[in-house]
Amino acid sequence: MDVLDTSKSRLNRVENDIETLRTTQANILDHLDSYSKTLNETRDIADENRQRLDRIENRLKLMDDRLKQMEDRLKRIEDRLKRIEDRQDTLERIVLENSAAIGENRKILLSIAGSMGLTFEKPGGED
Numbered sequence: 001m002d003v004l005d006t007s008k009s010r011l012n013r014v015e016n017d018i019e020t021l022r023t024t025q026a027n028i029l030d031h032l033d034s035y036s037k038t039l040n041e042t043r044d045i046a047d048e049n050r051q052r053l054d055r056i057e058n059r060l061k062l063m064d065d066r067l068k069q070m071e072d073r074l075k076r077i078e079d080r081l082k083r084i085e086d087r088q089d090t091l092e093r094i095v096l097e098n099s100a101a102i103g104e105n106r107k108i109l110l111s112i113a114g115s116m117g118l119t120f121e122k123p124g125g126e127d
Contacts, residue, residue: 113120 110120
C-alpha cells in the first residue's frame with residue numbers, strides 16, 4: 001500500500017456520508033409521513049366539525065323559525081286579549097249606564113206613584 005494512497009479512506013468517508021444522508025433522508029421522510037398523517041387527521045376532524053356545525057346551524061334555523069311562529073301566535077293572542085278587554089270595558093260601561101238608568105226610572109216611578117197615592121212594597125218586606 002502506498003503511503004499517499006487515500007482513495008480507501010476517501011471511499012470510506014463517502015460511504016459514511018452516503019449512509020448519513022440516507023439516515024437523514026429516512027428521518028425526514030418519517031417526519032413528512034407524520035406531518036401528512038397529522039394533516040389528514042386534522043382535515044378529517046375539521047370536516048366532522050363542519051358537519052356538526054352545519055347540523056347545529058340547521059337546528060338553530062328551525063328554532064328561529066319556531067320562535068318566529070310563537071312570537072306571531074303570541075301577538076295574535078295579545079291582540080285578541082286586547083279586543084276582549086275592550087269589549088269587557090264596554091260591557092261594564094253599559095252595565096253601569098243601565099244601573100244608573102234603572103235607578104233613575106225607579107225614582108221617577110216612585111215619584112209618580114207617590115203623587116198618585118200608591119205605595120210599593122219590595123218582596124220580602126224591604127223598601
